[in-house]
Amino acid sequence: MQSWFPFIPESASTISGDVDAVYFYVTGVTIFFCTLIWLVIFFFVVRYRRRNAFEIPRPIEGSHKLETLWSVIPLIIAMSIFVWGAKVYFAQYRPPQNALEVYVVGKQWMWKFQHPTGQREINELHVPVGQKVKLIMTTEDVIHDMFIPAFRIKMDVVPGKYTSEWFEATKPGRYHFFCAEYCGMNHSGMRGYIEVMEAKDFDNWLSGNANQTSPAAAGQAMFESLGCASCHGANAEGGRGPALIGVFGSNVTLNGGQTVRADEGYLRESITNPQAKIVTGFGPIMPSFQGQVNEEQLLGLVAYIKSLSTAKQPVTPTAKPPATGTPQSANPVRSQ
């Protein structure tokens, strides 16, 4: 697992080269300035060494122009690093379209993965090469961090919310991942491998583990067993509660007039803490499901609600949900 340069980890994602480029630039600047300063100091220390115990050198007044010069030059260089670093970072954190979404749950001290087709893995993740993969992550206990050095990505996994990171692997192989946020006793054991496979090998691997319940299907079963249907409708078409079809990805208008984008975090909050944001036209009648569903079940519910948007309402936020028998149902989903 070595790259062409011995002190650089394997570079195996579409952004790892960009990060390395910034790294080399800053390394170059660092080496240049450190060497410059050391050489100047070394020269002065030798050249102006004390030659007799009584010598008194001539005092020198500072020079504003020189000082301005060596304030402005470092500032310009620093700003160039800032801009470049921010640019790469921005690209790195803009969530991609049409990515393969893998759900990740961290817990002391293991990583649980679930593919959209239902396959589950622990401390190992199989992904296809050349496809964008988005990890949607949360944790059952403390803060963890999914760090994949070969892809140059890292993101904390924080209790109570979803964080995400994405990558597109560029070459097949087996790469380490680590928990990078200290999480207790066996923190250093909370690591594993990403197995990047050719697309056809990946399909083989998936079909070899078929007949799994997908997160969305599991979520649908939860939706029924938890009694969500009694308010949100048997097909999530709405009732006493807002319709869930087409909600994901839309802008929801709340009581009080502000709008909020319905992403995974919003769906999660609406299940665990329904009173936080009430959709306009509805009353605060939903009980909290905090503690009644675990993180994986919660991800299933979120996946189910997402599937209601992606399947029936592709990316046309202006479309209204299908007409239903209940009159309120058109209200909650408002798009802009």
Next chain:
Amino acid sequence: MEEFTLPPPRTNYLNAEYGVKSWLLTKDHKRIALLYMGGVSFFFFIGSLYAMAIRLELLTPQGDLTQSSTYNKMFTQHGIIMVFFFLIPAIPATLGNFLVPMMIGAKDLAFPRINLLSWYIYMAGGIITIYALLAGGVDTGWTFYTPYSTTFSNSYVLTTGVGIFITGFSSILTGLNFIVTIHTMRAPGMTWYRLPLFIWSHYATSLIMILGTPVVAITILLLAFERLAHIGIFDPAAGGDPVLFQHLFWFYSHPAVYIMVLPAMGVVSEVIANFSRKNIFGYKFVAFSSLAIAVFGFLVWGHHLFVASQSVYAGMIFSFLSFAVAIPSAIKVFNWTATLYKGSISYDTPMLYGLGFIGLFTIGGMTGMFLASLATDVHLSDTYFIVAHFHYIMVGGTLLAYLGGLHYWWPKISGRMYPEGWGRFSSLVVFVGFNLTFAPQFVLGYMGMPRRYHTYPADMVSWQVLHVLSTAGASILGFGLLVPLIYLAWSLRYGRIAESNPWHLPGLEWQTPSPPPTENFYETPIVTSEPYEFAPPETKEVVGKFEKQAPAQT
């Protein structure tokens, strides 16, 4: 044979009174400085033992020396002891306590009793913390991140928190004392621009101490409420936010980095100017850069949270501000270097430490840019790169400056000279050992080795090679630090008697006997000269091609 009768020994602050009580109830800032020096050295020794154990454990990929839970306690306790009980008080409470009144021509600090109180508070906090370590230890990391520290850790989090909470007050009192003293007790003629740069940097440090430390006190208090009563402020299930803790923690703990390094910069400014017998190049730039660091230091905490689910735009603002705070430090490095130009540079031990500081601080500061830059920080945060970076600042910066300052003022403090040859030797050993310890960790970090790891994958052979180098360096560093401990203690009894001004310097602290009398100066000095005035100011040369050459002689 003629008989000589020795003159009766001069009364100084060390022999003015005898007995334990005369030390424990002293109001003399110089004696309190020595009390602090005892405490600080003790905690440094404990912290170093943890460091050695950590380095030994990492020699092999497996965990073969300790269990994971023990290892976690070791790095936590190493961090807590070193940060709160060594690095923060080291220079201000020892050298600062001793020298702030002497450098401005005062008899003592403004509040001598509060000064003594601050030492008792420091020791009380320290003893409580040591008790927590002996009772079972703490394993949260020195950063106490929630919810691990509030809900999941089964260790002495609260007791340690109480220790740190209490110690924080000693730092507030010291800062308060310095600010009042510098404002009100300067000798006649000691204008602000005649203050040695050591004073400016301690003034800036004091500002951070009194403005920042209350925030960490509040944070620890909230942590305690959360752990005891589960008030929910950091708990998402109750509507709280665990990341809020990180914001609060770093709002203090990033400025705390400047509490550690600003006094070190003050020491180095003194050493560089005095041991090249030159006034500092661009006095006002260096003085105000300290204040700029103190102010901007409060605005950059978010760079610890680039991967903690902070918003992308907040990340960009904090990244920008973090680059901005680098500039005042860069100015200092250039000005120190320019001060050497056409100087008369001695190779005495304090100067070797001072030059070593500039070299290592430059690396520490420049590697900070990797972490201020968003793209590279994502990869580097929470890896050994961070560990290497902050040790270059904390050890390469603060510890080297502390040792340099200790040697520089040792004749004044103890009245004895340390053995110069041993001093030079140990400073070189420290320099080599330090670099061998921490330079490999930069490489380890970029290769992906996370910090706070008890074990690492055995297939990463290069990681183990780098760890072995680092541990070898740590052994050399440890040896290099033991040597001064021995010869400084030796010199207290056997060292050559120091003159009042062994280095022939113009600073006020050298214009009084060594060791000084309890009241510092027999007569209040009247200041008529600029700082670092080795030669009359009329002879001053103006450099820089852009300015007109001043007439050499008037």
